[in-house]
Amino acid sequence: MPGTQAGGGGALAAVRELWAFRDLLRSLVARDLSVRYRRSALGFLWSLLNPLLMMLVFTIVFEVVKPQQVRSYPLFVLAGLLPWNFLAGSLTGAVRSVTGNAHLIDKVHFPREVLPLSVVLANLVNFLLGLAVFLPLALLMGARWNGWILALPVVIGIQVMIVAGLSLMLAAMNVFYRDAEQVLEVGLTAWFFLTPVFYELELLPNQVLGIDVWRLVYTLNPMATLVTDYRYVMLYETPIIRHTLVPFVIGCVLLAGGWWAFRRVAPAFAEEV
Amino acid sequence: MNAPGVLSSPPGGDPEADVAIAAHHLGKRFSLRHERPTTLSQELLGVFRGGPATEPFWALDDVSFSVIRGRALGIVGRNGSGKSSLLKILAGTLAPTTGTLVVRGTISTMLQLGAGFHPEFTGRNNVHLSAALLDIPEATLRREFDGMVAFAELERFIDVPVKYYSAGMLARLGFALSTAVREDILLIDEVLGVGDLAFQRKCEARMRALLTSGVTVVIVSHDVEAVRSLCDEAIWLDRGRIRAAGPAEVVVDAYCAASAG
Numbered sequence: 450m451p452g453t454q455a456g457g458g459g460a461l462a463a464v465r466e467l468w469a470f471r472d473l474l475r476s477l478v479a480r481d482l483s484v485r486y487r488r489s490a491l492g493f494l495w496s497l498l499n500p501l502l503m504m505l506v507f508t509i510v511f512e513v514v515k516p517q518q519v520r521s522y523p524l525f526v527l528a529g530l531l532p533w534n535f536l537a538g539s540l541t542g543a544v545r546s547v548t549g550n551a552h553l554i555d556k557v558h559f560p561r562e563v564l565p566l567s568v569v570l571a572n573l574v575n576f577l578l579g580l581a582v583f584l585p586l587a588l589l590m591g592a593r594w595n596g597w598i599l600a601l602p603v604v605i606g607i608q609v610m611i612v613a614g615l616s617l618m619l620a621a622m623n624v625f626y627r628d629a630e631q632v633l634e635v636g637l638t639a640w641f642f643l644t645p646v647f648y649e650l651e652l653l654p655n656q657v658l659g660i661d662v663w664r665l666v667y668t669l670n671p672m673a674t675l676v677t678d679y680r681y682v683m684l685y686e687t688p689i690i691r692h693t694l695v696p697f698v699i700g701c702v703l704l705a706g707g708w709w710a711f712r713r714v715a716p717a718f719a720e721e722v
Numbered sequence: 723m724n725a726p727g728v729l730s731s732p733p734g735g736d737p738e739a740d741v742a743i744a745a746h747h748l749g750k751r752f753s754l755r756h757e758r759p760t761t762l763s764q765e766l767l768g769v770f771r772g773g774p775a776t777e778p779f780w781a782l783d784d785v786s787f788s789v790i791r792g793r794a795l796g797i798v799g800r801n802g803s804g805k806s807s808l809l810k811i812l813a814g815t816l817a818p819t820t821g822t823l824v825v826r827g828t829i830s831t832m833l834q835l836g837a838g839f840h841p842e843f844t845g846r847n848n849v850h851l852s853a854a855l856l857d858i859p860e861a862t863l864r865r866e867f868d869g870m871v872a873f874a875e876l877e878r879f880i881d882v883p884v885k886y887y888s889a890g891m892l893a894r895l896g897f898a899l900s901t902a903v904r905e906d907i908l909l910i911d912e913v914l915g916v917g918d919l920a921f922q923r924k925c926e927a928r929m930r931a932l933l934t935s936g937v938t939v940v941i942v943s944h945d946v947e948a949v950r951s952l953c954d955e956a957i958w959l960d961r962g963r964i965r966a967a968g969p970a971e972v973v974v975d976a977y978c979a980a981s982a983g
Contacts, residue, residue, distance in 0.1 A: 469857070470854075470857065472854045472857075472859070472860060473854035473855055473857070475854075476850055476851045476854040477851070477854075480843070480847070480851060484842065484843075553855060554815065555810065555815060556810075556813065556815065556831050556911075557813065557815065557831050557855050557856065558813055558814035558815050558829075559855060559857070716817050719810060719815040719816045720752065720816065
């Protein structure tokens with residue numbers, strides 16, 4: 450362990466420091482994942498079973514309810530719910546990741562980023578396991594793929610940038626203002642309904658007072674774009690939408706800005722937590 | 723403030739190159755907020771009222787000392803005298819407000835394992851996580867693991883969740899972990915004197931072995947006897963300032979005398 454103070458340094462130094470602590474990152478991810486299922490009889494299987502059972506519930510419910518003219522509604526919902534859960538789970542965990550580990554912050558010098566980032570990675574692993582169950586099931590239930598399925602990692606990558614950037618910001622903010630947790634809770638609920646998880650965006654009127662509502666949502670809400678992208682490539686043989694550039698740019702800005710801001714205030718964590 | 727660093731150099735006057743830790747005029751200021759805003763709305767209200775009443779509080783004030791490699795420094799003082807702040811600055815988790823600190827070598831901090839990670843986790847899991855936190859390489863940990871567990875006398879319990887451990891067991895494991903891998907500097911905060919008498923003897927023997935092998939140790943403790951017996955030198959902190967510095971016995975005696983009176 451270098452006996453030096455945490456310096457500001459450039460982006461390269463930040464990445465190098467994080468790389469030096471990859472063992473810690475991996476251990477924390479493993480801890481998060483195993484804490485989730487500790488003391489449960491099925492343990493790790495829950496990661497796979499969870500989306501499966503959710504799918505079953507949706508199938509039963511929507512066979513009865515038949516809410517929309519969306520083809521295979523359970524698939525439609527789950528394709529949006531899995532990425533949404535990745536976002537919501539990450540942010541909810543990350544916001545407490547620094548404040549909840551005050552005793553470590555106090556004692557040891559290590560790059561504090563690993564705390565929120567490990568939460569994001571653990572949720573990512575969970576998300577990927579969910580997809581591993583969902584994708585074959587989708588095929589079985591009549592989803593069709595073409596070459597655009599190869600864009601899936603790109604969509605996931607963009608979402609990871611957004612989630613990681615927001616997680617870093619929230620974790621740092623919560624150290625100084627515990628309001629962050631509350632704001633997040635309300636914010637996530639609002640965001641959830643603004644994101645077409647249970648409905649199709651096309652359900653909204655396109656033109657209201659001369660405003661192009663669809664474009665507005667796709668431009669302002671990167672999750673709306675991403676959820677649509679997930680559906681298009683995983684279910685409908687459709688290219689990702691043109692507006693995907695927007696979440697990509699937002700992701701870059703959030704990750705760079707979030708990381709920068711986090712590192713700027715991190716030296717003060719030991720005083721505040 | 724920037725006077726040439728007058729180190730409280732130990733007898734013998736070793737060359738500068740052998741100094742493991744050199745602190746020059748360290749100061750740490752905290753802002754004591756009398757009505758501490760902890761939420762955004764309170765903070766905003768504070769702005770309207772002309773800001774929260776803050777009062778600078780120097781937890782450490784003009785603290786200078788140095789530690790020669792392979793020596794043990796004890797830090798004594800009453801609660802709130804700045805001992806822990808000083809140790810945090812040495813560990814690199816707290817930045818000093820004034821002064822400079824030069825640390826030569828790698829640092830190990832003694833962790834209280836129980837507080838560290840998940841109580842549902844076994845001792846083995848906790849050791850792995852703590853090792854990652856202390857930046858101990860996997861390979862090194864694998865090599866040292868069995869010896870460490872044996873030292874902590876926890877062979878039978880290493881795969882039991884730590885929530886079933888006694889305080890003594892946790893402290894033993896923490897001590898074993900942070901001393902199993904040899905770092906250049908070891909920081910210890912109030913975890914000596916745990917376990918039974920036999921284990922304390924073992925700890926003391928291991929500490930002496932580490933010191934002989936050139937490890938530099940800084941101990942913060944209320945256990946003045948441990949400081950007296952293990953440390954070469956000591957400093958006595960009183961309200962953030964050095965009240966006395968010198969040979970451990972002399973400093974500890976002075977501190978004890980003052981506390982008794």
